[in-house]
Amino acid sequence: MLGKGQLLVRSSLGVKKFFTIAILAGSVLPAAHSSLLNLKSMVEAVTGRNAILFFVGYGCYCGLGGRGLPMDEVDWCCHAHDCCYQKLFEQGCHTYTDHYEYTIENNTTIVCSELNETECDKQTCECDRSVVLCLQSQTYNEQHRNYLNVYCQGPKPNCSIYEPPLEEVA
Template identity: 85%
Template sequence: MGHRPTPECSGRRCWLDISLGGGAQASGPLLLGEAPVLPEARGSLLNLKSMVEAITGRNAILSFVGYGCYCGLGGRGLPMDEVDWCCHAHDCCYQKLFDLGCHPYVDHYEHTIENNTEVVCSELNETECDKQTCECDKSVVLCLRNHTYNEKYRNYLNIYCQGPTPNCSIYEPPPEEVHPPLSCLPHLLTSAASK
């Protein structure tokens, strides 16, 4: 069996610090003789939740977990609408981070929300994983804010998610245009003029 965390107590107040793995920590008060208060967990999913709620004004869990085919964990088929496409793009962004060895579900990053309209990823984020996870989350919440939420896709049953699953490569920037060397320019101009 694993190590069980022991709360530190003072009177009726106890604090419990636990590791959730992958660098995530939970820490918070436990009140003896009363209903327990869940400790505050630190990790990207909680960062994302706070961003979604501040920027969209919607409850992140009730409104977006289970929305369409991609909001929440996993996904398949064609996204149902623009909001669902936002979630598909976010899944792809996280997949890139997993491929780099990051743990975007639990990596904690620092950010601020200004005027409930702008997300600022902090320069205090130490690792590239933290920085990129913040940018993925920032992108999805701005995308969600800019598209219409459709109640009919809330708690959508994924058995209705049909069609081909879009490949994440659709979000890759197109290859840079190849330009011929300047030394070829006079030849190309004469060839074009003679046609």
């Protein structure tokens, strides 16, 4: 019998996945609303896949943290999302805990609400919307599921690759 707050861990769970689930269960899930719960709901509605079971621990970047080169296009989606959150964090946003409003139309179109009060809420919603649309358009590779990112090799791509190029001054 498990006590309050304890998790039963099967040996088949990767370390990365276990810690991510433990962090979510221990600090985020008790909150009534958070952007991580929004992201989870968006992923599940649009992709039809359980966000935690299918995307936490996928490749080198899906889930918390990341290293090496992304393994495939799904992993690149997650890398871009990490960079989006990093940029907002540097601006003082609380990307993991802030709540924002959004709607999903026809299980495909995500609309970030005009009712979102702060710029952080608006931008966090846009980061999440972008990653979900990216995930929806890519092929999911079961071999990259539950991948331990300690095996990820190569240089970590710089987030500046997602910045728009500076326009030349005439």
